[in-house]
Amino acid sequence: MNFQHTEDRRMLADTLNRFVSEQYAFETRDRLARSADGFSREMWGRFAELGIVGALFGEADGGFGGEGFDIAVVFESLGRGLVVEPFLGALMVGRAVALAGSDAQKALIAQLIEGSAVAALAHDEPGSHYELAQVATRAVRRADGGWTLTGAKAVVQQGEAASVFLVSARTSGAVDAEDGISLFLVPREAAGLSLRGYRNIDGGRAAEVVLNEVCVGGDALLGQPGAGFATLEQSIGCGVLALCAEALGAMDVAKDFTLEYLRTRKQFGVLIGSFQALQHRMADLLLEIEQARSAVINAAAALGSERVARERALSAAKTSIGRIGARVAEECIQLHGGIGMTWELPLAHYAKRLVLIDHQLGDEDHHLERYIALGRG
Structure with missing residues (x-):
């Protein structure tokens, strides 16, 4: 197996490393990490302009990378600068939408790539102990075809700044079953969604998210009901x-x-x-x-x-x-x-x-x- 990076990946790494070293000095990073937002929207847009977010997605989704080594190259460079911008949420939410989203839902990927949106994964719950299938949040289908979500999510990275959340909720099955987990794209302004934000000990911010009978339309469901695991x-x-x-x-x-x-x-x-x-x-x-x-x-x-x-x-x-x-x-x-x-x-x-x-x-x-x-x- 050839472990040498392609020329495109080497150029990507050089560009990102140079940008981080010149524009993201530790003093800048420390100031952004301690700010009210926990990151800089302006800097997020500049990273997007460089094509860094686009490198996390394949050509079919509007990006120019998307493979494992593309992800590794980008995040290794981000780690060198302790970058606090919301790349992780963009990656995980964007990849979920790429895998199971409708054409309309995939418009979110374009917004992430251009830096106009911030997405957050709201999956972990209090007491879940990292178990992926441990989902107690419930989603009930309404007569009009929409869904009502009730539950709580813990340590949602950059939750206060997110314009959209990818929320896991159980539509059937036992609380620890892989079957019966559904995924929903929930806008920040949805009625019944509340946040409690706080600073992370290593910089940036996170939030506890409470869903109190949050109503979303049928088009919020990502993929098939119960098949989100x-x-x-x-x-x-x-x-x-x-x-x-x-x-x-x-x-x-x-x-x-x-x-x-x-x-x-x-x-x-x-x-x-x-x-x-x-x-x-x-x-x-x-x-x-x-x-x-x-x-x-x-x-x-x-x-x-x-x-x-x-x-x-x-x-x-x-x-x-x-x-x-x-x-x-x-x-x-x-x-x-x-x-x-x-x-x-x-x-x-x-x-x-x-x-x-x-x-x-x-x-x-x-x-x-x-x-x-x-x-x-």
Whole structure:
């Protein structure tokens, strides 16, 4: 298998890396992450103008990429800059619409690609513990053909800024059954939908979403009723790959910061990078990061494979990223000493992001159990 990126992907990575380094300095990122919106709509539009969102979708959907390696290239670069704009929501919601949406619904993808819309996935619920099929939110069909949604969704990334939500709701079956899950596109202004927003510990914002008898039309249903699990699994799988690639980009930057510190910090008049014990720790860390890179490459290559191979590769990558990301965060802070914990040092923010990525879309323990279960099945 050829793991070299195509010329188009190399150009995409170069363009995005250059833009992030020149226009998205840490001070800019920190200001945006702490702002009332948790990101910049202007910056979101500029990313869209560069074609970054379009790279996440195939030509049939108005993009120019859409494969696993396209997602990996984009999110690795975003991870290097700790970018807080709503790429993850655009990817997961857009891919779900591409898989199961009607022609009218697919107009949303064009809006995401051009940066005029913000979409958020509202799937996780309080107490769901990352289980994809655990959906207690209910959707009841009305006599006029529309639907009434009732339930609550937790930790919806960029929920306050979203113009549309992709909401999972149960139309039949037990609360943990794969069958019976339906997907709905719910506009932000829908009556009965309320939000409670808050800041994330690693930057940006999220929200708790409550659906109190929210009424939507029949055209809000994405795909067939009760058949949303497969679409949900594939779109969230894209999100898992994106998070793994983002973590890889963040690890590379944390590694570079630490190497530079070891080469310049002196103790007892000697560069600490000359201490053999620290050299061994850094060498071990570099090996771990390369293992993480291999896991991301494997997951990107498997994204278009049949279900079990795809999902096992994704869970294997997320398991590795969870473990290695935590170790990179801990070791880099340890090697920096006390300064590694200071808010003013960018490294501390990279460490936070690496730890938090482990808890998005399933943590290390969840994906390890899932990897084993998929192998049995």
